[in-house]
Amino acid sequence: MQIMKTLRAIFLIFFTMLGVSAFSQSVGIFDGHCDVGKNVKPGAATFIPQTGQYVISGAGYNVWFDHDEFQYVWKKMKGDFILYTEAQFLGSWVNYHRKVGWMVRQSLDSNSAHVNAVVHGDGLTSIQWRRSTGAKTEEKRMSISKANVIQLERMGNQFIMRAAVYGQIFQTDTLENLDLGDEVYVGLFVGSHNSDIVETGVFNNVRIYKPYPGISTQQTPMTLGSNLELMDIASGKRDIVYKVPYSIQAPNWLPNSSNLIFNDHKGLIYNFDLNSGIITQINTDTVTHNNNDHVLSFDGTELGLSSNVKALGGSIIWTLPVTGGKPKQITPIGPSYLHGWSPDKKYLVFCGQRNNEFDVYKIPATGGKEIRLTTAPGLDDGPEYSPDGKYIYFNSVRSGSMQIWRMKSDGSGQEQITKDDGLHNWFAHISPDGKWFVSLSFLPEETPANIHPPYKHVYLRLFSIDGKESKVLAYLYGGQGSINTPSWSPDGKRIAFVSNTDLSGQ
16 A cells, blocks of 8 residues: 655645635546535645545534535546545544545535445444435445455446455445436545544545446457556555557566557557657567467567467467567467467467367477477466576466466476465466566456456455465456566566556546
8 A cells, every 4th residue: 555655745735725615626537526514614635646646634523314524526427437446544633433435426415315435433344325315324334444445336226335454355245226316426535523623534546447338258349448557566556657448458568667568459569668658559560460468578579479360270479579570470370379488588388279178388489399288177378487487377277266376397296376265366477586476366256267358356466476475466447458468567666457447438
C-alpha cells in the first residue's frame, strides 16, 4: 500500500481547500464534490496528480438512520460498474464510527436511497444501504476487520462488496434487489460521526471499471478498452501510463528500462517509449496476426512472436530482431504459443497442441526438432525459464486446479509449487534476481481451471520462488492479455500489466 509522501503537503492542501464552496469543479476523474446534508461543517477534496491520491475531508453527524452528513466526491454513471480503491484515515484521532469508502446514491439529498461499502474508525467493515428516500439505514457486517482495500460492484440491482487487508484475498458480501435507478451518483466519501470534527481520508489507486456486458469465455472477442499500468512492487502504487478504447495486451519490458513492447487487437506489435510517450509500430513484415504470447530474449536484442497461420494449424512461433525485420519461422505447425526464451538464447519454450493435447515443448531458437517436456493429461501452459536457466516454470491443471509447477530444463523433476485450492494460478513470471515470481490468479467461481478468458476479477500475486509465501499485489479487472508474458522491469522493482474497461463513451 502506498504511504503518503509528505503529511505536511496533505495538511496544507486540506486547510487550503476548507474555503471551497459546497459545490466545486471536477476532482481527478470525478465530476465534483460537496457536503451532503444541511449546515454541515465544510469539508474539502483534492486530487494529487503526482501520487494519484485523493485527499477528502468531511464532517457530519453520521451516515445512518434516515439521513446522512458527509463529504462526497462524485460522478454520474449509468449501467454496471466496478469501483476500486485503497483507503485509510489520516491522523491519529479515532472516532469508532467515522467512515471512509465508496457510495452510490440516487441523489445528493441527505435522505437519498443509497448503498455504501465502508470501513469505520474501529475497523468495522460493512455494506450499508437505504432502500428508499428517508428509510432507515440497514447494514451487513463482514467478518474482516480494518480492511483498507474496498471494492463495490453494481450488476443490475445487485451490489457486491469486496474487501481485504492489502495483500490478502477479498472477502465478499452481496446485497440483492436494491433499485437505485439507472443513472446514479458514484463516488468516494468521508464522514466524521461528529458534527464539530473534520476527518480526512486518503484514497490510493482509485479505479472505476465499466465491465463487459455478460459472462466472458475463452472465445469472447476482446473489445473493451485498456489501461496499460506500471506498478511499484514495494509500495503498491499503480500508474496508468497509456489508455486506449480498444484492446492492447501483454507488455514486455526492454532491458533499457525505458521501453515496453505490446500487441494490439489487430495483431500488430508496438514499442512504447515511456520517457517520451511515443509509440511506434515494429516492422514484422507479413507476420501481422500476432497474439499476446510474445517474448524478448534475456539480452533484449531479439523478439519472439506467436502469430496465427490458419493453413499451418493456428499460432506459429517466429523470431526477429527487436528493431524489426523479416521474421524467421521456428515451429513448423500450430498451435504453438511462445512463453519463454532460455538465458543463453539457445532454446524457446512454448505451449503446443499436438494430438489434441496441450503440453510444454522446447525447440532450438534457430529452428529444429521439437522436444516434448510434459506428458501429463490435461493442459500444461505458460513455460518460462528462471534467470539462471536451471528451471522452467509452467502452469498445469494436472492436480485438478490450475497451479504453478516447475521442472529442470530437460523436463525432469516436475514438482508442484503453488497449492491454492481456492484460486487458479497462471503464467509464473520470474523476477530478474530469481527470488520471486508474479502470477495471474482467477477465481474458480468465475472461471474453470483450464481456461484464462478476458474480463474477469483477477489478482496479480507475488510468490517466493518456492511458492511458500504469497501476497496480492494488485486487484484488477482483466485476465487474458493482462500479463501473459514476462513483464518485470530490469531492476525488479516494477511490473507492467493491462487492466480493462469500456472506454467507448469517453
